[in-house]
Amino acid sequence: MNYEAFFKNELDTLRNDGRYRVFANLERKAGGFPSAIHRSEKGESDIRVWCSNDYLGMGQNPKVLKAMHETIDLCGAGAGGTRNISGTNRFHVELEKELADLHGKESALLFTSGYVSNWAALGTLGALIPNCIILSDAGNHASMIEGIKHSRAERHIFKHNDVADLERILKTLDPDRPKLIAFESVYSMDGDIGPIKEICDLADRYGAMTYLDEVHAVGMYGPRGGGIAEREGLMDRITVIEGTLGKAIGVVGGYIAASEALCDFVRSFASGFIFTTALPPAVAAAATASIRHLKTSHSERTGQRDRVQRLRMKLDAAGVPYMRNDSHIVPVMVGDAKKCKWISDLLMDRYGIYIQPINYPTVPRGTERLRITPTPLHSDADIDHLVGALSELWSHCALNRAVA
Numbered sequence: 001m002n003y004e005a006f007f008k009n010e011l012d013t014l015r016n017d018g019r020y021r022v023f024a025n026l027e028r029k030a031g032g033f034p035s036a037i038h039r040s041e042k043g044e045s046d047i048r049v050w051c052s053n054d055y056l057g058m059g060q061n062p063k064v065l066k067a068m069h070e071t072i073d074l075c076g077a078g079a080g081g082t083r084n085i086s087g088t089n090r091f092h093v094e095l096e097k098e099l100a101d102l103h104g105k106e107s108a109l110l111f112t113s114g115y116v117s118n119w120a121a122l123g124t125l126g127a128l129i130p131n132c133i134i135l136s137d138a139g140n141h142a143s144m145i146e147g148i149k150h151s152r153a154e155r156h157i158f159k160h161n162d163v164a165d166l167e168r169i170l171k172t173l174d175p176d177r178p179k180l181i182a183f184e185s186v187y188s189m190d191g192d193i194g195p196i197k198e199i200c201d202l203a204d205r206y207g208a209m210t211y212l213d214e215v216h217a218v219g220m221y222g223p224r225g226g227g228i229a230e231r232e233g234l235m236d237r238i239t240v241i242e243g244t245l246g247k248a249i250g251v252v253g254g255y256i257a258a259s260e261a262l263c264d265f266v267r268s269f270a271s272g273f274i275f276t277t278a279l280p281p282a283v284a285a286a287a288t289a290s291i292r293h294l295k296t297s298h299s300e301r302t303g304q305r306d307r308v309q310r311l312r313m314k315l316d317a318a319g320v321p322y323m324r325n326d327s328h329i330v331p332v333m334v335g336d337a338k339k340c341k342w343i344s345d346l347l348m349d350r351y352g353i354y355i356q357p358i359n360y361p362t363v364p365r366g367t368e369r370l371r372i373t374p375t376p377l378h379s380d381a382d383i384d385h386l387v388g389a390l391s392e393l394w395s396h397c398a399l400n401r402a403v404a
């Protein structure tokens, strides 16, 4: 086989489809977020980022930076080992306690990312609970899907957020077999929210465990930033809450929070936990500082909500169509991969606005979009500039307008 020709050919197919991913080369500015420097062959420019998952700007919060600096000075750069072999530092232990407390659980277990936490936890539970059946929402994230596949457990996919379909499947299953229902609270691309209570009711009725991915909700919802389950008073009904430290918390890493026995089980059997270097202590300390701050500070959450509301109001006035939802995510619909990429390029080049185009397979074909994530640090002027630019490009591309 001509390996090089194969790789190039596959990449050409992506390019022709408008799906070839070009990463924006950014230099984030601590203290200046959402500003960043963008570097390309055209040169260097100052831009405003509108698609970051640093939803609350915690990646530059002074308390978070101080904790990270101080811990580097105290412990050095890396953890120095896997959690089992010399890599467990007191900052990991403190962070796990903080996370357990955040979600009202007995215990928590850290992973190197949210992706790894889903992959390892679902993979381990599905593989090692004898005869386990996993019921998975059709909209679940790739990390959950890969974990479930890796487990080789029998799996059933229920229609997205459809409790009737979930129950239809549950009814067909052997009542004596162990079951796990895996779903999310905030779905990141459409920004819609899962029916957590109804799923918990079904889980109780059919003797299933529940596994809830709160990656896009941690820090953002609930009186202490515990997520949608906290906001709705449902945390005690969820068997496993999974989250990330890389989005609203502003650092990096992932975790599960659950009973002591379940976390200890995953700790003891999950290869994705055991055989990898622990997060740097400074990362763990920064995440702890961020979570502690968000447990008592509401200004980031209220500021973020205010920006979302204002952006929606301005988009409505300009007739730029976006998907309605009850979360903080504003998906502006384009519906064509090439146009989506073209608009994104023009936003960057002409207006200094960075929004990465979202194409298949992240979203279904025909639903290509600009996924906009306002933060408390976007100003009124930022919003006016963004909506003005989108409105001009909508006219330029003869895209459909929403009825204002």
Ligand code: PLP
Pocket: 113, 114, 115, 116, 118, 141, 143, 184, 188, 213, 215, 216, 244, 245, 246, 253, 254
């Ligand atoms: N779960 C969901 C729903 C996600 O959207 C993502 C990432 O975007 C992850 C898990 C993975 O989290 P992380 O970025 O920390 O690996």
